[in-house]
Amino acid sequence: GEDVEQSLFLSVREGDSSVINCTYTDSSSTYLYWYKQEPGAGLQLLTYIFSNMDMKQDQRLTVLLNKKDKHLSLRIADTQTGDSAIYFCAERLKNSGYSTLTFGKGTMLLVSP
Amino acid sequence: DGGITQSPKYLFRKEGQNVTLSCEQNLNHDAMYWYRQDPGQGLRLIYYSQIVNDFQKGDIAEGYSVSREKKESFPLTVTSAQKNPTAFYLCASSIWGYDGYTFGSGTRLTVV
Numbered sequence: 001g002e003d004v005e006q007s008l009f010l011s012v013r014e015g016d017s018s019v020i021n022c023t024y025t026d027s028s029s030t031y032l033y034w035y036k037q038e039p040g041a042g043l044q045l046l047t048y049i050f051s052n053m054d055m056k057q058d059q060r061l062t063v064l065l066n067k068k069d070k071h072l073s074l075r076i077a078d079t080q081t082g083d084s085a086i087y088f089c090a091e092r093l094k095n096s097g098y099s100t101l102t103f104g105k106g107t108m109l110l111v112s113p
Numbered sequence: 114d115g116g117i118t119q120s121p122k123y124l125f126r127k128e129g130q131n132v133t134l135s136c137e138q139n140l141n142h143d144a145m146y147w148y149r150q151d152p153g154q155g156l157r158l159i160y161y162s163q164i165v166n167d168f169q170k171g172d173i174a175e176g177y178s179v180s181r182e183k184k185e186s187f188p189l190t191v192t193s194a195q196k197n198p199t200a201f202y203l204c205a206s207s208i209w210g211y212d213g214y215t216f217g218s219g220t221r222l223t224v225v
Contacts, residue, residue, distance in 0.1 A: 008153070033213045042119075042203055042216035043156075088155070090213075100146065100171070101214060105155035 004104035006089055011110045018076040020107045022089030025070060029091040032065065033101065034074045037086045046074070046087075076109075084111045115140045119204050119217035126198075126224050134189045134220045136204035142215070143208060145187035149173060150201040150219075159202075162187055191222065198224045 003025045012018045024032070030051050035043040049056045049063045049072070056063045062075040076083055086106040093102075117138040126132045136145065144163050148156040158171030162181040176195025181187055187206075191198045201221050205214035 031213075035213070035216075040219070040221075042218045043205075043214075044216070045213040048213055100158055100161055103148075103156040105153065 004089055004091055004102055006104035006107045008105065009108050009110070011112065012079050014079060014081055014111055014113050016079055018079045018083070018109055020074045020087050020109065022072040022104055023070055024072065024091050026091065026093060027070065028093050031092045032072050033090040034063065035088040035090060037088065037106070043088060079111050081111045081113060084109055117204060117206050117215050117217040119220050121220060122218065124220055124222045126222070128224055129193045131193060132191050132222065134191070134202055134222070136187045136189065136217060137185055138206045139185060140206055140215060142206035143184070144206060145181070146205045146214065147179065147187070147189045148203045148205065150203055156203065159189065198222060
């Protein structure tokens with residue numbers, strides 16, 4: 001089955017690191033994605049990781065994938081107030097033809113000065 | 114610049130009226146998607162289309178209809194049969210394969 005779970009809310013102080021967690025249930029996932037949504041806007045692709053990788057780093061963003069536990073995390077270093085947004089985890093399944101992405105419900109990140 | 118455009122940004126309609134939301138992309142993407150977003154619900158797939166003149170129902174297609182007459186365009190009609198149409202609607206597109214989606218900026222529909 002397909003299900004992506006995220007915690008709903010995270011609050012951090014500016015300059016701290018933020019870690020947003022996601023769990024997925026389908027072991028057939030190939031790509032896992034992180035999207036960012038600012039208020040009243042669409043979703044912006046932040047980064048993605050292929051299922052045969054354990055880690056991917058892109059500037060302040062680090063994605064960690066634990067396939068055994070089906071756990072994905074997004075770490076934002078030196079979090080800024082501009083990082084306040086909703087973050088969505090999404091998975092794409094393997095060998096399902098032209099599949100769609102399945103999204104979690106999103107984690108609202110609030111960064112205080 | 115290539116992108117995906119949704120219009121209008123805000124839309125108000127009276128209950129019982131059909132309304133069509135526009136989605137246009139110039140990214141030469143094959144596939145297009147419509148999602149509905151409600152507070153605390155995340156994104157739920159309404160319809161998607163892999164190629165022109167073909168589309169499939171998503172998880173919550175009841176009360177909605179779509180067409181895909183051109184590669185660039187994928188309009189969504191919210192019909193009077195949709196019981197709770199007030200929501201934020203997001204259109205997205207992608208190329209064939211494993212890339213992530215490109216999203217439009219959304220249309221907020223309010224039915225009064």
